[in-house]
Amino acid sequence: MSMDGPSDKRLVERTRSGETKAYGELVRRYQTSVFNVCLRMFGERRESEDLTQEAFIRAYQRLDTFDENLPFGPWIRRVAANLCLNHLQRHRPPQFPLDEERDRSTFGVPQSPERHMLRKESISRVREAIMALPPHQRTVIELRHYQELSYKEISEALNLSLSKVRSDLFRARRALARRLSNDVPERV
C-alpha cells in the first residue's frame, strides 16, 4: 500500500462504484508481484504477462467477493496462483528460459562480479528446479514459500485436503533438494 496515495481499501471502494482508474492504480501497485507469481509458476515471460493481465481482469470481475477490510495484495496473488494452476492443468507451457540480460532480477545490494555470477547461477537453478515440478507441487511451493500461506489456507485456496497439501509440499521439497543437490542427510 502506497503511503502517498489512497489506501487499497479506498481504491477498491472507488472501483466498485465504477471508477476504472482506481483499479488501474491497484494494478500499478501489485502488477510486479502478480507477474512474479505467474513467472514462478509458468517460467515464460510472455505467457506470464498475459496471465497477469487475465488475473487482474478476473479479480475485477470477482471484486464483489473480496472483503475490502483484508489486504488486497495476498488476495490478488492467490487469484493469480489459482489461474496459473488452471492453465497449467490445461496446457503444458513451453520451457523458454529467461533472458539473463533482459530479465534482470532485483538483486539489491551490488556485489562483486564473481559473487554476482554465482548468485545468478543459483537463482537460475532454483527457477529451473521449480519449473520441473508438476503443477500441483509448483502451486503449493508458490503458496507456502512466496505467499506464506499456512497449510490450512493452502488447502482452502486449492480445495484440497490437508494431507494432500502436506504430501505435495514434502514431495516438492524433496524433489527440489535432489535437483539442487542440497545435502539433506537421510534419517538413519
Place this chain on the structure above:
Amino acid sequence: MMSQNASEHISDEFLQMYLDGELTERRRLPLEGHLRSCETCSQRLAAWRDLFLQISELPDVALQRDMARAIEGVLAQRRESTIRGVLWLAEAASLLLLFTVAGHWIWRGWRQVFGMLPLNSARRWTVNLLSESAAVLRAIEEALASVGPALFPKLPAQLPLSTSSPWIWLGLIACALLWIVGNRLFLPRAAHSNGAGR
C-alpha cells in the same frame, strides 16, 4: 516419528512442519528437546532450513511494461460492449413495439381501405392478391381473438385501440423513448468510446 530415545530420529516431514510453524506446542517442545541432544537431526534441520532459504530468496523479476493502462482499456471496452448490447436490445424493442402498433392499425384499417380501392379497373391477379391478403388478415384476427382470451383471460376481449385511445399514445411514446435510448440521443458518451460505431 519422534521419540525420547536419541537413537530414533525425527522424520523429514516433522522437521519441515517445524520450520513451517505448523506444529502445536505439545509436539514442538519435545522436538526441540530432541534437537538439542541429537547432532544428526540438527544437521538435517539446518539443511532443510538452507533449502527453504534458497527457495524463498528467489528475487522478483522486473515487469517491462505497465499493465495498468492496457487493463483499464480492456475493462472500458467490456463495459462499452455490455452497454452496446443493452442499447441494441432497447432499439430492437422500440422497433418491435412500433411494428406492433403500426401493424395493428394497418390490419384494422386494411379491410376498410380494401373496400375503397378502385378494383373494377384493376387487373384480375391484383384483385385476387388483394382479396387473398384481406382474407389472411381476417383469419389471423379471428384466430387471435379466440386464442387471446384463453392466453390472457384477465385482459379485455378487445383493447380499445382506436386512434384516440390512450393505449396507442402510450405505445408510441414508449417506442420513441426506446428509440432515443437505443440511439444514445441526449445521453453522455463513454470517455473511452472508440467512435467506430454506436
